[in-house]
Amino acid sequence: MKIRKRNARPDIPGTFLIELGWNVLQDNPDAMKISTIGSRSLNLYYFYNIELPIGGGRFELMPGFGVGLDRYKFDDDITLTESNGSNGVVSIDTLDLDDVSKSMLVANYFDIPVELRFYANPNDKRRSFKVGVGFKAGIRFSSHTKIKYEDDGDAIKNKNKRSFGLNRFRYGVTGRIGIGGFNVFYYQSLSDLFESGEGPLESTATNITVGLSFTGF
Numbered sequence: 001m002k003i004r005k006r007n008a009r010p011d012i013p014g015t016f017l018i019e020l021g022w023n024v025l026q027d028n029p030d031a032m033k034i035s036t037i038g039s040r041s042l043n044l045y046y047f048y049n050i051e052l053p054i055g056g057g058r059f060e061l062m063p064g065f066g067v068g069l070d071r072y073k074f075d076d077d078i079t080l081t082e083s084n085g086s087n088g089v090v091s092i093d094t095l096d097l098d099d100v101s102k103s104m105l106v107a108n109y110f111d112i113p114v115e116l117r118f119y120a121n122p123n124d125k126r127r128s129f130k131v132g133v134g135f136k137a138g139i140r141f142s143s144h145t146k147i148k149y150e151d152d153g154d155a156i157k158n159k160n161k162r163s164f165g166l167n168r169f170r171y172g173v174t175g176r177i178g179i180g181g182f183n184v185f186y187y188q189s190l191s192d193l194f195e196s197g198e199g200p201l202e203s204t205a206t207n208i209t210v211g212l213s214f215t216g217f
Contacts, residue, residue: 015062019043019185021211023072025193027207031078031089038073038104039207045113050171055121062115068138070207073104079145080105080164080200087165087200097158099150106146107166108195109138113174132176136187140168165198167191181215 021041025034045066052059077092077204092100115134119125144161172189192204199205 003096007207014049015041015047016048016216017064017066017213018044018216019045019211021187021209022186023070024208024210026206026208027203028193029089029201029203031201032203032205033075035075038071038102040071041211042069042185043067043111045111045212047113047115050117055118055122058119060117060119062117062132062134064113066111066113067112067213068109068111068215070107070209071104072107073102077103079103079147079160080162082162087194087198089200095147096148097149100147101150102146102148104146105143105164107140107143109140109170110138111138115176117172117176127180128178130177130183132174134176134179135171136174137171138169140166140170140204165194165200167193167195176213178213183213183215184211185213186210 002117019042023034023037023039023041024036043066045064047062047064050061051057052061078089081088081090092103106214114134114135115132117130117132119128119130121128142161143163143166144159145164147158149156170189170191172187172191175186178184187209189206189208193207194203194205196204
């Protein structure tokens with residue numbers, strides 16, 4: 001009887017992480033309230049694992065890099081505008097669009113996360129219970145508003161690529177807890193979403209992101 005051997009898992013250095021989260025805005029104006037369910041975040045990060053010479057191999061320092069893709073879905077039928085260097089909020093009704101199903105702000109970043117991670121079982125880190133705390137800084141590389149509506153039965157997506165007073169840089173603290181390749185993560189922004197005096201309705205706002213993360217390798 002021939003026994004099949006399982007292919008060994010590729011020994012790729014580091015960790016590839018996929019994070020799926022939901023965004024919450026703090027201190028944003030009532031006219032810019034967002035729907036948490038529709039305001040999602042997708043982060044794709046690569047971390048390099050550096051075992052620290054303390055705790056019998058239980059601690060690792062993990063510097064990384066990747067992209068963070070944030071969406072903020074507005075509760076009301078509004079969108080953001082930018083005209084003559086001034087940023088504002090307008091009702092979609094004034095745009096003469098029919099059957100609007102979605103209006104959101106999109107902001108995409110290049111991120112550099114750093115995490116200090118503790119493993120309960122250093123001999124089997126791939127399956128171990130783990131806790132991590134860290135810091136993340138990023139630079140915005142694109143942003144736009146998106147309105148989804150129907151026109152004579154056709155689904156139309158209208159994108160307006162502008163900065164809308166968004167802060168060019170972001171930074172904040174992170175936390176993670178989980179077992180094996182499955183984790184719950186948390187991000188608290190310490191920087192304002194919009195630049196001071198530049199945001200719509202003079203908004204600054206900060207965001208919290210909570211979600212699930214999965215290890216690719």
